Amino acid sequence: MLTPSEVRAECRRGNLTTNSAGYAPGYAQANLVILPKEHAYDFLLFCQRNPKPCPLLEVSDVGCAEMKRTAPGSDIRTDLPKYRIYEHGQLTAEVTDIRDYWKDDFVTFLLGCSFSFEGALENAGLRVRHLEKKCNVPMYRTNIPCDPAGVFSGNLVVSMRPYKPADAIKAAMITGRYPNVHGSPVHMGSPADIGIADVNKPDYGDAVTIRDGEVPVFWACGVTPQAVLLASRPAFAITHAPGHMFVTDVPNESLACA
Amino acid sequence: MLTPSEVRAECRRGNLTTNSAGYAPGYAQANLVILPKEHAYDFLLFCQRNPKPCPLLEVSDVGCAEMKRTAPGSDIRTDLPKYRIYEHGQLTAEVTDIRDYWKDDFVTFLLGCSFSFEGALENAGLRVRHLEKKCNVPMYRTNIPCDPAGVFSGNLVVSMRPYKPADAIKAAMITGRYPNVHGSPVHMGSPADIGIADVNKPDYGDAVTIRDGEVPVFWACGVTPQAVLLASRPAFAITHAPGHMFVTDVPNESLACA
Numbered sequence: 089m090l091t092p093s094e095v096r097a098e099c100r101r102g103n104l105t106t107n108s109a110g111y112a113p114g115y116a117q118a119n120l121v122i123l124p125k126e127h128a129y130d131f132l133l134f135c136q137r138n139p140k141p142c143p144l145l146e147v148s149d150v151g152c153a154e155m156k157r158t159a160p161g162s163d164i165r166t167d168l169p170k171y172r173i174y175e176h177g178q179l180t181a182e183v184t185d186i187r188d189y190w191k192d193d194f195v196t197f198l199l200g201c202s203f204s205f206e207g208a209l210e211n212a213g214l215r216v217r218h219l220e221k222k223c224n225v226p227m228y229r230t231n232i233p234c235d236p237a238g239v240f241s242g243n244l245v246v247s248m249r250p251y252k253p254a255d256a257i258k259a260a261m262i263t264g265r266y267p268n269v270h271g272s273p274v275h276m277g278s279p280a281d282i283g284i285a286d287v288n289k290p291d292y293g294d295a296v297t298i299r300d301g302e303v304p305v306f307w308a309c310g311v312t313p314q315a316v317l318l319a320s321r322p323a324f325a326i327t328h329a330p331g332h333m334f335v336t337d338v339p340n341e342s343l344a345c346a
Numbered sequence: 347m348l349t350p351s352e353v354r355a356e357c358r359r360g361n362l363t364t365n366s367a368g369y370a371p372g373y374a375q376a377n378l379v380i381l382p383k384e385h386a387y388d389f390l391l392f393c394q395r396n397p398k399p400c401p402l403l404e405v406s407d408v409g410c411a412e413m414k415r416t417a418p419g420s421d422i423r424t425d426l427p428k429y430r431i432y433e434h435g436q437l438t439a440e441v442t443d444i445r446d447y448w449k450d451d452f453v454t455f456l457l458g459c460s461f462s463f464e465g466a467l468e469n470a471g472l473r474v475r476h477l478e479k480k481c482n483v484p485m486y487r488t489n490i491p492c493d494p495a496g497v498f499s500g501n502l503v504v505s506m507r508p509y510k511p512a513d514a515i516k517a518a519m520i521t522g523r524y525p526n527v528h529g530s531p532v533h534m535g536s537p538a539d540i541g542i543a544d545v546n547k548p549d550y551g552d553a554v555t556i557r558d559g560e561v562p563v564f565w566a567c568g569v570t571p572q573a574v575l576l577a578s579r580p581a582f583a584i585t586h587a588p589g590h591m592f593v594t595d596v597p598n599e600s601l602a603c604a
Contacts (some may be wrong), residue, residue, distance in 0.1 A: 129387040132394065136405055137415075147394055157395075233414070237407075267525070267603055300386070308426075345525055345603045 089113065095335045096159065096167035105169045107331040109203065116269065116340050118145050118158070118198035119310040120168060121317060122186075122326040125150050128195040130238030131317065135197070137235040141244055141312035143200035143268045145336065151192040158336040164196050168283050170329035177321035182329055189326065199310055200269035201333055202247060205262075206338040210251075212262050216294045217250055224331070225249070226290035230282025232274070233267050234316060242316040244335035246274060248287065250298040256305045263307065265344045275306040278311040282306065347371065351390035353593045354417065354425035363427045363442050365589040367461065373480035375591035376403050376416070376456035377568040378426060379575060380444075380584040383408050386453040388496025389575065393455070395493040399502055401458035403594065406594065409450040414439065416594040422454050428587035435579035440587055447584065457568055458527035460505060460593055462598040465518070467507075470520050475508055475554045482589070483507070485567050489541025490532070492574060500574040504532060504564040505561045506545065508556040514563045521565065523602045524598050533564040 090098065092112045098104040108117055119161055128150075135142035146158045155162045165187045173181040173189060182191075202225070206216050218225045225247045232244040251259055256276050265271035279287040287304055288295050292311055298304055314327055328334065348356065350370045356362040366375055381389055386408075393400035413420045423445045431439040431447060437555055441447075457495050460483065464474050476483045483505045490502040509517055514534050522530035537545040545562055550569055556562055582587045585593065 129390070132387070132390055133405055136390065136394070136402055144394055147391055264603060271603075345522060345529075 092159065092335045092337045093161060093293055096162050099169050100163065100166040100225045102184060108169055108333045108335060109331060112335050114207070114340055116145065116158075116172050116336045116338040116343060117201045117203045118255055118336055119201050119313070120164070120171070120326070120328040120334050121197040121199065121313060122164070123322060124191065124324060125193045125198070127239070127322050129241055131197065133235070134237035134240040134316065135199070135313065138312070139236055139267065140271055140274060140308035141234065141310065143270060143339065144197065145200050145268060146198040148196040150195055153190065153294065155196070155198060155334075155336070156337050158198060159334070160337070164334070165190050167334060168328050168334050170332035172327050172329050174318060174325045174327070176323060186326055194289060196332060198336070198344070199215070199313060201310055202307065203333070204272055204343060205266045206268040207340050208262050212258065214251065214255055214259055214262070218294065221296055223296065224293035226295055227292035227311055228284045228287075229291045234312065239320045240316050241313075242319050244274065245292070245309045245311040245315055246282070247309040248304045248306050250302040250304050252301055253303055256303055258304060267345060268336070268343045270308050270310070273305050275308050277303050279304060350593045350595045351419060352554065353490050353572035354549035357427050358421065358424040360442060363474070366427055367474065367589060367594060370593050372465070372598055374403065374462045374596040374601060375459045376594055377417050377459050378422070378569070378584070378586040379394055379451050379455040379457065381455070381580060382449065382582060385449045385497070385580050386506050388498055389455065392492070392495035392498040392574065393457070393571065395495055396570070397431060398529055398532060398566035399492065401528060401597065402455065403526060413450065413454070413456060413592075414595070416596050417506065417592070418458060418595070422592070423448050426586050426590060426592050430585050430587050431567040432576060432580075432583045432585070434468070434581060435576045440508055442554040443585070444584055456592060456594070457571060459568055459569055459603070460528055460565065461591070462527040462601060463524045465598050466520050466524060467517055470516065472509065472513055472517055472520070472573055479554055484553055485550035486537070486542045486545075489548045492570065497578045497599065498574050500570075502532065503550070503567045504540070505567040506552075506562045508537065508554065508560040508562050510559055511561055513596045514561055517563060524553045525603060526601045528568070529549040529564050529565050530541050531565050535561050537562060560569050
């Protein structure tokens with residue numbers, strides 16, 4: 089098992105370029121958004137207004153590539169397994185190093201990821217269906233509007249995990265202790281209530297079976313800020329490649345509220 | 347008892363200009379900071395990085411005087427009992443209406459206030475010494491640096507409430523449930539540990555007695571963002587007058603995390 093800083097060093101050397109699930113277990117992994125300063129205020133305000141889909145773990149100083157608060161000694165330009173480059177909202181490249189793209193006016197946003205709360209669910213004895221099936225979590229666009237901020241607006245994207253009602257309640261309590269990694273669910277029960285036409289046809293990720301006696305439980309999803317960001321077609325943006333997260337030094341358990 | 351919107355309406359009519367403690371009990375009152383847009387990014391980032399002293403309840407759109415999220419129908423220019431006007435970090439006026447000062451590039455920040463968690467302490471049967479003495483809470487400058495952001499930096503200011511150790515632990519658990527109103531304490535025990543030379547000589551507010559067997563318990567205080575803001579000498583800023591807060595429609599209990 090590598091430590092978080094060892095994971096980042098291996099990414100930096102180009103030796104780790106795969107999905108980061110399971111890297112440095114017990115430590116928070118983060119969604120990445122890098123934007124020029126001109127868009128940073130609106131995006132920071134969007135995150136402040138929408139903390140469930142956009143829980144901020146760290147916002148860098150302008151042009152600073154070290155994540156001083158959550159990963160001292162890191163270099164955000166090299167320390168992820170894979171990045172995506174977007175120009176005017178269009179994906180233009182997928183790379184393992186962004187040093188050639190870096191500019192001094194970039195601001196880096198790290199956002200909490202559901203890997204952390206899934207660990208808490210498993211530690212409490214609650215199984216996570218898509219992890220058992222070794223597939224991606226199913227994700228859906230909803231009809232729930234986010235609170236807009238400046239140029240950024242759009243609807244909430246949610247992830248879904250099925251549970252029997254008593255376990256769904258337990259899962260709500262457990263994840264509610266982790267507001268910095270999406271917190272408690274936003275809905276449980278009828279998918280139609282939140283604008284999901286067919287729960288077996290997710291908009292992102294893979295479908296999972298909802299067994300007899302189970303209800304689908306929906307959490308705010310970190311795909312939301314990316315979807316909202318790209319819909320506004322910023323001239324330039326960098327994100328992590330899906331599932332290829334930034335591994336921080338922050339223990340998941342330290343994210344729990346009292 | 348007036349409702350929050352009735353309190354705001356009475357302020358607007360000029361009929362309420364006193365300390366707001368006890369107005370609309372059960373509803374969150376907020377610290378106010380109004381800044382021109384040019385300083386808003388740095389201040390928003392400072393709050394993101396220092397959530398214990400600077401828990402954001404709402405950040406307005408630029409130039410918008412209605413606090414749409416926490417007090418629909420409000421007008422931030424008239425709905426507080428009293429305001430302070432600062433120019434280049436100096437207090438230049440104390441007024442009950444800021445319509446004459448309002449500019450279209452102003453951004454309003456509402457920050458959580460310890461009135462909310464004191465209600466939770468009292469509801470749990472924990473007495474609050476300064477409330478019993480009908481004086482202000484004692485507040486102290488510490489040697490704990492805030493995480494700086496742009497032009498804003500400075501040390502944490504804390505408030506203090508004395509408790510016997512078992513009650514101090516209980517108070518920590520209770521307030522930890524309210525991260526949006528300063529959350530759990532930052533310290534308990536020796537004042538010298540955090541740079542307080544004499545706990546009987548607070549830097550702000552009034553001294554209270556620490557009885558035999560009690561320890562001082564220190565919470566991050568909403569004076570911190572005001573002190574940090576004014577130390578940077580912004581050309582213009584407006585805050586609430588001490589103790590003369592903005593009354594929101596947000597029930598205190600809704601601020602509790604799971």
